[in-house]
Amino acid sequence: MSKNFYITTPIYYVNDAPHIGHAYTTVLADVLTRYHKLMGYDCFFQTGTDEHGQKVQQAAEKRGIPAQNHVDEYNVRFKDLWERMNIDYDYFIRTTDPDHKAFVQKCLQNLFDKGEIYTKEYAGWYSVGEERFFGEDELVDGKDPISGRPVEWLTEKNYFFKMSHYQKALIQHIADHPDFIQPEFRKNEVLGFLKQELTDLCISRPKSRLAWGISLPFDDDYVTYVWFDALLNYVSGVLGRKFKDGSDMWPASYHLIGKDILTTHSIYWTTMLMGMGIPLPQHILAHGWWMNGGAKMSKSGGTAINPIPYMDEFGVDVFRYFLIRDMVIGQDASFSDENFFKRINSDLANDLGNGLNRVCKQIVTHFNSQIPAPVLKDSAEIELEEIASNVLNSVLQFIPELKLSQAVEEILSLVRAVNRYLEIKAPWKLAKDPSDKDNLATTLWYGAESLRLALTLLQPVIPKKAAEGLAMLGAPATLSLSWNVLKGGEHLGEQKALFPRILVEKENQPAPSAKNTEDPKVIGEFRVCEIVKVEDHPEADSLYMLSVHDGKRIRTVCAGLKNSYSVEELQNRKAVLFANLKPAKIRGILSEGMFIAADGPDHQGILPDASGFEVGTLLQFDQSKPEPLASVKIKVFEKLDLKVHKHKILSEGQTLGLPGKELIVNAEEGAEVH
Numbered sequence: 001m002s003k004n005f006y007i008t009t010p011i012y013y014v015n016d017a018p019h020i021g022h023a024y025t026t027v028l029a030d031v032l033t034r035y036h037k038l039m040g041y042d043c044f045f046q047t048g049t050d051e052h053g054q055k056v057q058q059a060a061e062k063r064g065i066p067a068q069n070h071v072d073e074y075n076v077r078f079k080d081l082w083e084r085m086n087i088d089y090d091y092f093i094r095t096t097d098p099d100h101k102a103f104v105q106k107c108l109q110n111l112f113d114k115g116e117i118y119t120k121e122y123a124g125w126y127s128v129g130e131e132r133f134f135g136e137d138e139l140v141d142g143k144d145p146i147s148g149r150p151v152e153w154l155t156e157k158n159y160f161f162k163m164s165h166y167q168k169a170l171i172q173h174i175a176d177h178p179d180f181i182q183p184e185f186r187k188n189e190v191l192g193f194l195k196q197e198l199t200d201l202c203i204s205r206p207k208s209r210l211a212w213g214i215s216l217p218f219d220d221d222y223v224t225y226v227w228f229d230a231l232l233n234y235v236s237g238v239l240g241r242k243f244k245d246g247s248d249m250w251p252a253s254y255h256l257i258g259k260d261i262l263t264t265h266s267i268y269w270t271t272m273l274m275g276m277g278i279p280l281p282q283h284i285l286a287h288g289w290w291m292n293g294g295a296k297m298s299k300s301g302g303t304a305i306n307p308i309p310y311m312d313e314f315g316v317d318v319f320r321y322f323l324i325r326d327m328v329i330g331q332d333a334s335f336s337d338e339n340f341f342k343r344i345n346s347d348l349a350n351d352l353g354n355g356l357n358r359v360c361k362q363i364v365t366h367f368n369s370q371i372p373a374p375v376l377k378d379s380a381e382i383e384l385e386e387i388a389s390n391v392l393n394s395v396l397q398f399i400p401e402l403k404l405s406q407a408v409e410e411i412l413s414l415v416r417a418v419n420r421y422l423e424i425k426a427p428w429k430l431a432k433d434p435s436d437k438d439n440l441a442t443t444l445w446y447g448a449e450s451l452r453l454a455l456t457l458l459q460p461v462i463p464k465k466a467a468e469g470l471a472m473l474g475a476p477a478t479l480s481l482s483w484n485v486l487k488g489g490e491h492l493g494e495q496k497a498l499f500p501r502i503l504v505e506k507e508n509q510p511a512p513s514a515k516n517t518e519d520p521k522v523i524g525e526f527r528v529c530e531i532v533k534v535e536d537h538p539e540a541d542s543l544y545m546l547s548v549h550d551g552k553r554i555r556t557v558c559a560g561l562k563n564s565y566s567v568e569e570l571q572n573r574k575a576v577l578f579a580n581l582k583p584a585k586i587r588g589i590l591s592e593g594m595f596i597a598a599d600g601p602d603h604q605g606i607l608p609d610a611s612g613f614e615v616g617t618l619l620q621f622d623q624s625k626p627e628p629l630a631s632v633k634i635k636v637f638e639k640l641d642l643k644v645h646k647h648k649i650l651s652e653g654q655t656l657g658l659p660g661k662e663l664i665v666n667a668e669e670g671a672e673v674h
């Protein structure tokens with residue numbers, strides 16, 4: 001199988017400033033390129049600007065400057081943003097480049113000579129906004145069906161490309177290449193469109209109406225239709241370029257586009273290529289839209305969000321992370337501060353940042369900043385290594401399928417597994433007993449090595465932060481997807497707080513919605529219970545095996561509380577159980593639920609004081625109603641953002657307890673609750 005990868009973004013109109021929508025497609029291409037490089041592919045990544053056509057001419061007119069000056073200034077806005085976002089493209093194409101213009105003219109002449117382009121008089125409803133004619137039956141309330149703006153009746157002679165000739169061949173191509181247009185439902189949309197008869201494509205504009213474009217080589221009174229010009233960038237940009245193995249870059253592996261330009265790519269572009277006898281790209285992938293307040297983010301609609309302030313305040317990588325993690329390719333996604341803060345705090349500050357700090361801090365303290373070599377390999381280590389290997393395999397499978405959001409979620413599941421492992425092994429406790437030194441060394445090495453792999457896998461998404469994290473762990477500079485890369489004796493690098501928590505003011509938080517299925521109030525069954533029996537876990541030194549009465553029955557719960565409480569202290573104590581957690585075997589014992597506990601200064605768990613509540617009571621966040629709850633996986637629980645504020649347990653500004661009676665925990669302000 002060819003290990004070459006040529007990926008493109010749309011070339012963006014230089015009529016306005018770039019926004020998050022543009023940033024998204026470009027980050028997506030960058031991340032995919034970096035993943036493919038990591039997987040050993042030879043890659044070429046092209047982006048650029050679409051500089052001709054009516055929109056751009058109008059933008060220049062509005063500024064009162066020649067179009068060429070306007071595009072020379074505005075394309076730089078995109079280049080600057082890509083530099084700021086650490087976009088490692090190989091070539092930035094501008095449609096005003098002489099090479100591109102020459103190629104467009106060559107293609108036009110070639111099609112004209114072959115009789116694929118003809119001239120005819122055309123009359124129709126013309127939309128200035130969309131730069132195209134619409135049929136009477138396409139208008140909505142007499143207006144442009146896309147932009148809703150007025151249309152005008154125009155009659156003019158124009159040049160047409162025989163697009164209709166290729167309708168059958170295109171349908172056949174889509175049938176023969178089921179993954180040509182992705183996702184599947186977009187392919188079906190195109191096939192649906194192709195059920196109607198295709199018309200021919202008007203590829204010219206009279207200069208009397210639009211002067212800013214590439215002149216037709218066979219009629220100097222006309223310029224080329226901007227889409228015919230723009231689409232050719234994908235080929236003109238790689239003319240004469242070769243991959244290292246000598247093969248041509250065209251056909252592209254992937255055209256990444258937003259769903260707004262699916263028709264131009266899957267119908268205009270493909271039939272143009274067929275007409276010219278050039279092979280079709282391998283895949284066209286249409287992603288959804290970033291929405292703001294329920295509407296597509298767009299400059300004209302006043303809903304565009306400028307990415308720069310987010311990056312200035314919170315950093316480039318966390319912003320890249322959010323874009324990649326929060327949009328499932330194909331679906332729309334909503335951009336809001338709330339979603340952004342939540343995602344960064346839970347995934348990067350809590351899970352990744354904390355895990356890394358925990359491991360590094362212990363290595364600094366107990367091994368003089370030198371990575372310890374693993375000595376033992378018990379079932380917990382075997383399990384963690386297995387999780388790491390499964391995560392790696394899933395990620396390598398998700399990437400070629402372009403399921404980036406899912407890939408990132410997999411990687412985070414490894415990070416969470418490391419945090420769980422650390423809680424079970426409790427290195428801070430092992431450190432207290434010199435006879436546990438081997439176990440401590442093993443625990444810290446396994447924690448560090450798993451986090452090294454997670455950071456390596458996240459590198460395409462957060463290149464700078466991943467490099468810093470890997471340096472903190474003393475990992476070699478060359479990225480490696482193998483296991484067993486960290487070497488005992490190597491020094492840790494500079495230690496820093498990689499992902500500071502974003503502090504969110506309570507009053508800025510939106511009203512909680514009880515319908516949200518990820519809402520802690522709805523998913524969490526926080527039940528007061530009594531510990532009736534305390535035993536050591538037969539297989540894990542750091543765990544207790546507790547028999548717990550939940551008001552209805554006795555359950556078994558495994559808990560890493562040895563560092564915090566003696567057997568006597570736990571006996572007959574009331575605690576709060578996250579009771580609808582999916583039962584899971586912990587080192588051979590089925591554990592049905594988990595206690596909630598605040599993080600103490602030495603990572604010991606501090607149980608809340610539930611003595612004032614009846615056994616069996618279902619606690620709630622302020623406004624939630626108790627209702628039967630389905631069991632949830634640990635992953636879901638870990639996403640809850642529970643914190644101590646004024647000795648109470650808060651989630652999204654709401655307090656856990658009963659109406660008028662709050663649950664109290666004797667932990668420090670801001671402590672995490674797990």
Ligand code: ME8
Nearest residue numbers: 010011012013021022025050230231258289290297
């Ligand atoms: O269409 N959400 O340029 P354009 C996600 N020049 N992506 C978005 C978005 C949103 N809200 N808004 C824009 C053009 N995009 C032509 C393309 S290609 C030969 C010519 C992204 O400046 C998305 O990739 O209007 C979309 O397809 C592209 O920007 C449109 O950029």
